[in-house]
Amino acid sequence: MSDTVLELQNVSRIFGEGDTQVKALDNVSLSIRRGEFVLIVGSSGSGKSTLLNMIGLLDKPTSGKVILDGKETTALNDGQVSQYRNEKLGFVFQFANLLPDLTVLENVMLPQQIQGSSEDIRQNATDLLIKVGLEDQINKRSNKISGGQAQRAAIARGLVNRPTIVLADEPTGNLDSVTAGKIVKLAKTMAKELNQTFIIVTHDRHQFPDVDRVITIKDGKAFSGEETTMEITA
C-alpha cells in the first residue's frame, strides 16, 4: 500500500463567472503522506478553506483531480462521497459544531452510527472521550460544555472512525490562547499515538510550533514552506 494518502493534481476552483469570477484555487498540486501533521497557512481570503473543502470532498474542483487513498474522487456520486467522508475523513471546525440536541457521547457516536458499524459504538466513543480528557462530561448536553471542551469532543468525533485524514479549519480560532495551546497539544498527541494524518488550516502559525510540514496558500496558489512576509503581517 502506498504511503501517499492524498494527492491533489492541478486543482482549480473558480467561483462565479464573468466579471465577478474569483479564482479561489489556482492549479494546486500537492501530496500528503500517512501520519503527516500538515499546517496550511495564508492570509484571509487566500483560499485555505476552499482547499480544505476540496480535500474534505465538501466541494468539487472546477478542474483537476483529488485522489484520496488512491481513488480519484471527483466522479463519485453523492452517496459514494458521503460514504468516503464518513469512513476516510474526520472534520473539526472552528466552532466545535457539536449537534446541540445530543449529548457529548451521542455526538461522538454519530459517525459510527451513520457508518452502521458493527463495533461497540458506545465503548469506542467512551474510550476516545476519556483519551481527550472529557470523562466527566460524557453525558452532558453538548451545548452545556465550554468551547475548549466542545473542541476536545469534536476531535474525538473526528477520530472515532479512524479516518485516513483528520481535517481541521481554524480549530483554535474561537479559543483563548491557553485553551488553544492545550487543543494543539491534544491533536499532536493523538496524531503520534494513532499515526493519524492531520491537515490543519490556521492563520496563526505560532499556535502550532512543531509540525511536519507547512503549506502556504497565497492568492489561490500553494507554496511549500512558510513565506516570511506573512510572518510580519500575522
Added chain:
Amino acid sequence: MIIHIDSLRSLLDRPDESNSIFVKLTEKNPEAALDIRKQFLAAYANDDLKAQTIEESAEATLKGLRSGISMINLIGYFGMGSSAFAIVTIQMMLVNSKTREIGVMRAIGAKRKDILMVFILQGMIIGAIGAGAGTGIGLAYTFST
C-alpha cells in the same frame, strides 16, 4: 270539498302562501308523471303556472344542498392548502436555521437523501398531529352543538 284558493288562504291566515298543489299518483311511474304534467300545462295554457314532477322539484332542493356542500368542501380545501403552506414555510425556516447542523451531518457522512428524509418526516409528523388534533376538535365541536 272544493274551496277557492283565496278563501283557503284567508281561512288559514296565510295570504300569500299555499301557492302549490301536490298531486300524488297511484302508480309509481315517472312516465305517467310527465304525462300528467303535459296534460295539466295544456289545460291551463294561458295561466302563469309551473308544473314539476317530484324528481324535478327534489333536484332543485338538492342543487342548493350540493352547492352548500361544495362550499364547505372549498373551505376545507382552502384550510388544507393553507396548512400545507404553513408546514412548508415552517420546514423552510427550520432548514435555514439548521444550516450549521446540516453541514456537520454532511461532513460526518450523512447523505443528502438522509437529511432530506429527516425534514420530510418531521413535516409529516407535524401534519399528522395537526390533522389528528383538527379532526378531534372538529368532531367535539360538531357533537357538542
